[in-house]
Amino acid sequence: MSLINHFRPGGKNGVPSGESRDPIGYLVAGLNRLAQSDLIDRVKLRKPAEQAVFTVTRSGFKTLTAASRTFAKQGKPSEPGVRVAAAKAKGVFDLTPTEDEQMLVDVVTEFAEEVVRPAAAEANESCEAPAELLAASLEIGLPILGVPEALGGISEERSAMAGTLVAEALAKGDLGLAVAALAPGSVATALGLWGTDAQQQTYLPAFTGDDVPAAALALNEPTVLFDVLSPSTTATRTDDGFVLNGVKTLVPRGAQAELFVVGAVLDGKPVLFLVESSTPGLAVEGDPAMGVRAASLTKLTLTDVKVPADAVLGDTEGTSYAECVRLSRLAWCALAVGTGQAVLDYVTPYVKERQAFGEPIAHRQSVAFMVANIAIELQSMRLLTYKAAARAAAGKDFSREVALARTLCAEKGMQIGNDGVQLLGGHGFVKEHPVERWYRDLRAIGIMEGSVLV
Structure with a gap:
């Protein structure tokens, strides 16, 4: 059950029927539930000897991508997806968080201090975020922060400000673990911003459900003086779709990811493509870096990867791609x-x-x-x-x-x-x-x- 439905007014969880609550209020209710549960107490530091993890710091790994769940095609391919409205202007230059935003920051900050910070050193060494921590991040609603309410999320308006406050609060605990926790929600947010009706109906139910998939944006490349707006990864048109070729680096949790948003050049313009991990031609290997190690950074290689015509996320003129880079x-x-x-x-x-x-x-x-x-x-x-x-x-x-x-x-x-x-x-x-x-x-x-x- 998604957080928005679980805490919707109707007599459940102490919320009287008919009482109104804004979107962030729903999230705060979910955070309060987490704080009252014993989940935080169950998040313990695990010794390396007790972990069955890939330790790329020692031997590295190279394998095919994780087998993806079946994302059954839904919705109308030619119809635009649901879009959240822009935030209402206050009329004055005021960057003070709202009361609900501040409540959200306070609870996420507590989560970062009590759960994220204690796990950071070990996660840095093992190059993997603890499973319990990632589960807790799902329970506080991170994947649905930028998803429209009509699609099971909590956003009635653009959530860039709330997302910024959450990212800042999580990074106080550890930046690498923050990236690992935020990566799936970033893909869900991208689908909410630029996805068609078919793309949203196909993929977003997984992010708003109980079994949230790992997912990642793959824009970085191992190129000297890399310009993100001019990627080397290419997309070639075919009769029934596109063929992608290239290498992406610093992809968080790539070995577990079931869905990637890959940037590639199509007809001279940078374009975003949705690529499921089960697609033939994908390979992933450990790519540990100097920092952000807890995010399980990987290298994603695309060799003649065939995707359908409806795999394009956003437009093909480079506008959506540029906005993705800015966000x-x-x-x-x-x-x-x-x-x-x-x-x-x-x-x-x-x-x-x-x-x-x-x-x-x-x-x-x-x-x-x-x-x-x-x-x-x-x-x-x-x-x-x-x-x-x-x-x-x-x-x-x-x-x-x-x-x-x-x-x-x-x-x-x-x-x-x-x-x-x-x-x-x-x-x-x-x-x-x-x-x-x-x-x-x-x-x-x-x-x-x-x-x-x-």
Whole structure:
């Protein structure tokens, strides 16, 4: 049962029949259910010896993609899908979260602190997110955050702002685990934004049900000076569809994914394609990177992959693809803000407690100024990201805002990670403290394309 239906007014779960609740209110109700359950208590750290996982850090792997469930074709192929309305303009420049958005942030932040943060170190080593954590992320409704309410989701209006707040809150726990948890919902959101009626009716029921499939956006490529708007992966027209050839990298949870959104050039324009993992010609191998390791990053190879004519997601003129890139960059900015906040929250008490020459190192101006600079740059990153998200939610052009936000988050995010390591001195270099992992993760902001979107 989807979260929206489970908590719809009607006398269930303490919600009186006839009482109205907005979409985020439904999600908050679901989050409250999670908080009251024993699921969080059941999420324990698992020792590597007790895990049956692929450990790409040691031996790597290379295999065919996971066998996909049967996505039976539904709906009308030529009809446009359901679209959520743009968020209502407030009339003033106000980026303050609404009361319901703040409630959502508070609960997701608690989830990040109590479940995500404790699992981060082990997930980083094993290059896999714990199954219990991913199950918990499904229970709090992450896959349906951007899905229209008419299709079983919770969105009555564009959810870019809510998605940005959720991504930031999750990244305070761990950026890699945040990417792993957000990847399926990113594909569901893409279907809600650009899918036809047939595509939505075929795939979205799986994301709004109890058995949510792993899924991922595959835009990155192993190309020097890679330009995401000019991918090397090609799509060639055939009598009954298209043939895809190319290689995609840094694809989260690719070994388990049952559905990919792949970017490829068609007639000189970048286009998005829906590719089921059971399609012949797909192969996946471990592709662990410097950071974001908990997301189980993989390389996806497409060799003469045949997809039907209705596999195109959005238009073939490059507009949908460009918007996908912008929304993905917005998500990465939010992840940078969340991880940067984690750094600030960690180093501030550290420099106040760490003694050198008989006094806290925070008494040194060089240390105090460095912490202050982290706070200043972090706030500027947050404001630019929120402004871009607000314009995206309102259906306005946000290309300039997201470009500014990504440039700032990529540059200052790395600086924050570096300064965090520097402030801890020798402790910043060892894995006993999480700052070295956050530093590695923050370097991905200017590199990663796709994978997640809001």
